[in-house]
Amino acid sequence: MTFGKVLQKIRRSKDMTQREVAKKIDMDFSYFSRLENDRFDSKPTPDTINKIADALDCDEKERDELMGAAGRITGELERAAQMANKNPEMMKLFRSAIHLSPEQLAQYAKRIEADAQQSIKFGNKDKKSDKP
Amino acid sequence: MINPNLDIPEPSKFVSFNTVDLIALQLSQLYRSESKNKQGYPLDCEKFADWLELSIYSDNFDEPEGASFFAGLAISDGGTVYVNEKHRQLFDERPDVYVICIGHEIGHATLKHLNHPSINQELSLFPEDNQNEQFMLHSSSWFQYGLPKEEVEKRKNFSRKLKEDLVKKAALDSEARQKLRQFDEKFEPDWMFKQAEHFAKCLCIPQDKLYEVLEIMPLMKGWRPIYSLAESFRVSPSVMQSRLLNLNLIEIDKDNQPVPISHNNQRTLF
Numbered sequence A: 001m002t003f004g005k006v007l008q009k010i011r012r013s014k015d016m017t018q019r020e021v022a023k024k025i026d027m028d029f030s031y032f033s034r035l036e037n038d039r040f041d042s043k044p045t046p047d048t049i050n051k052i053a054d055a056l057d058c059d060e061k062e063r064d065e066l067m068g069a070a071g072r073i074t075g076e077l078e079r080a081a082q083m084a085n086k087n088p089e090m091m092k093l094f095r096s097a098i099h100l101s102p103e104q105l106a107q108y109a110k111r112i113e114a115d116a117q118q119s120i121k122f123g124n125k126d127k128k129s130d131k132p
Numbered sequence B: 001m002i003n004p005n006l007d008i009p010e011p012s013k014f015v016s017f018n019t020v021d022l023i024a025l026q027l028s029q030l031y032r033s034e035s036k037n038k039q040g041y042p043l044d045c046e047k048f049a050d051w052l053e054l055s056i057y058s059d060n061f062d063e064p065e066g067a068s069f070f071a072g073l074a075i076s077d078g079g080t081v082y083v084n085e086k087h088r089q090l091f092d093e094r095p096d097v098y099v100i101c102i103g104h105e106i107g108h109a110t111l112k113h114l115n116h117p118s119i120n121q122e123l124s125l126f127p128e129d130n131q132n133e134q135f136m137l138h139s140s141s142w143f144q145y146g147l148p149k150e151e152v153e154k155r156k157n158f159s160r161k162l163k164e165d166l167v168k169k170a171a172l173d174s175e176a177r178q179k180l181r182q183f184d185e186k187f188e189p190d191w192m193f194k195q196a197e198h199f200a201k202c203l204c205i206p207q208d209k210l211y212e213v214l215e216i217m218p219l220m221k222g223w224r225p226i227y228s229l230a231e232s233f234r235v236s237p238s239v240m241q242s243r244l245l246n247l248n249l250i251e252i253d254k255d256n257q258p259v260p261i262s263h264n265n266q267r268t269l270f
Helices: A003-013 A018-024 A029-036 A046-055 A060-069 A075-086 A088-098 A102-122 B017-034 B045-051 B085-093 B095-110 B149-170 B174-185 B190-204 B207-216 B224-233 B237-246
Strands: B055-059 B071-074 B080-084 B250-252 B258-260
Touching: A003 A029, A003 A060, A018 A029, A018 A046, A029 A046, A029 B055, A046 A060, A075 A088, B017 B045, B017 B095, B017 B190, B017 B207, B045 B055, B045 B095, B071 B095, B080 B085, B080 B095, B085 B095, B095 B190, B149 B174, B190 B237, B207 B224, B224 B237, B237 B250
Parallel strands: B055 B080
Antiparallel strands: B071 B080, B250 B258
């Protein structure tokens, strides 16, 4: 889904009009309308997205959805990147994953997700290993 | 645009005003039952468009010579209402004009006018040269938007003069011939305009709600009741007058005063 469509979906779910959102953040109404109708060649900056997300009273998931649709790093991804910076094993995992085919990636993601669920369920004994 | 699951006939000039009224009423009732606006009036046309899942795109659009572009409807992305921000001052000063403008485009969308074979599928005039986006201009009746009479005349005269000039040049100038051809093509057929305009009025002044208000505030002779009714529904007095005339609730007497029509077939209770 494009950024404009995601924005429109979230805005409508909050029962706010384009005009109300634009007014709340002192943004030019036409500018907001252009954003929502995907009339810009470039995507909005994280600053702009955060302003809009604040006006719409977005939760973390909605904010990430907006960031993701604009091709910006989401909060979750940023946290993962910070973690990878601190943990060489995780960095290795990310680097290797780049070279995988989409099918392989899906397979690994499924396995890792299952392992992660197990860890959450039974408590991660190797939690300390997060730290370098 | 959502499919409201209403019985909407194929677009045609034979669709009566009563049918348009009924469609607008059903749509308004559906909106009231599903949205937070349980009262149904005054209509927030932007919220209504959102509920219908019609996009609104407001920007500054160029206007071709001889025509003003307030708002238009494009079929892209399931329906987009284009609003020309060049007229923002007018829209802000006259919200009643704005609501009828948007209501008019919602009317075109609901009555599926763009599906009519008379609409040239390759027509792409403005604001953007995109084959998925078609626009039509309103050829007449600026007055119904609530514009001052002088402004209407000015716009009509300008169009008329432009057309006359093109006719004079057309015999020798192929470009003028082409423009002349487009001049007629780019205007929506009159019946479409009238149906959409009627739809807008019916949507802004839903029949059932109007009768509810009239129960409490019965019509009396003179303009004052029309003005206060117009204020309640946040439409222009001319739109309210036309709605009441259409519903056969008033007539204009020889002194140019609106008079309620007494329906003699109603019997007294006792």
